[in-house]
Amino acid sequence: MTAAARFISFEGIDGSGKSTQARLLHEALIAQGRDAILTREPGGSPGAEDIRKLLLEGAAERWSSETELLLFTAARRDHLERTIRPALDAGRIVICDRFADSTRMYQGLRGDDLRALVDRLHDLMIAQEPDLTILIDIDPETGLGRAVARGGDELRFEGFGGALQARMRQGFLDLAAEAPERITVIDGARDVELVARDVRDVVEARLP
Template identity: 50%
Template sequence: MTETSGLFVTFEGGEGAGKSTQIRLLAEALRRRGHEVLVTREPGGSPGAEAVRHVLLSGAAEEFGTRMEAILFAAARADHVEEVIRPALAKGMIVLCDRFMDSSRVYQGVTGNLDADFIEALVRVAIDGTVPDRTVILDIPAEFGLARAKGRGEGQSIAPDRFEREKTETHEKRREAFLDIAAAEPERCVVIDALQAQEDIAAQILDCVEPLLERVPADRHAETEAAQ
């Protein structure tokens, strides 16, 4: 749990799990209640991290190996935490982040075959104590998630990124790794079936975040205006 007055919620899961949609729905629900919400993402979220994002997702760093990718992800995360996440939490905001430290554990650690101790050292340095209060893991079988991701780009000239191009077996292995993290840290992580209807998923996410909201005072005036 972060030692701040804000609330930090991260979203994890495989490609096509619907993280962006559910983050948007949760942000809207929280804002209607009068909370100040910051939505961000990884890799990226800050000017320095966004510069690294293109290098990572384009595959430009792939030829240098997974170890180099992991270090670049950590560098981007460190900038993101220092420049965006921690200042927002210090102001009492609710921060919703699309991917965070667990993605490094899964993508570079488990399927990147990097030593777990090496990954944990990178995570520890990058987050510098800024641990999510709640992590929502949207669980979806790889074949369904990849089909969604492919459909998302059709007709929009959006090419698959570095990770979407990988084999279904690799994505399924990542799915299992996210579930393993959830099983190991049940107080932080909540697994939600991403094959459900959007509104059902959104309701379950709000339910798992709601018990934490008492530590983040809402602007009652804003809440009243939203209800009118």
């Protein structure tokens, strides 16, 4: 039997709509009277939010992939200690906009043998996976166009261009094939409400 989902992550390439879907799910669960929180990565705790600015702003080549990995891991550890685990221990549902799968893709695919390093560091310092991951899948060109049009200061990863987005998309799909019991793929190239309905159906089947 599939385990109940109390820790739910959303993944996808930039511009996939995952942040919108995470927010809509949180609103739906609150409307049902469920005790749920919405958080994000990098970020989700004061210390991790400080690291977020270092990671997402500035030139694309500001950090090496190895340095990024250490920064993301530090942010995730603080987020886990100060936000995620306390909420889970209190019996709350945690909805997280990105988690470790994003590091497996954005850092793990950008250098020789980095994926293995990502996994070793995750096992050593995090040792936590979501109960359920919703992967919002979308064409890389569409996603990148959306992300750039959105604007703002947090465009560092978009600066790596469409080729990286295409690799990330395939990487996410490969990851879903490796862990079908945890990761559900949902087509994000549709009306927002249609996507949200599919997300709710998947999540409600797994709620405690």
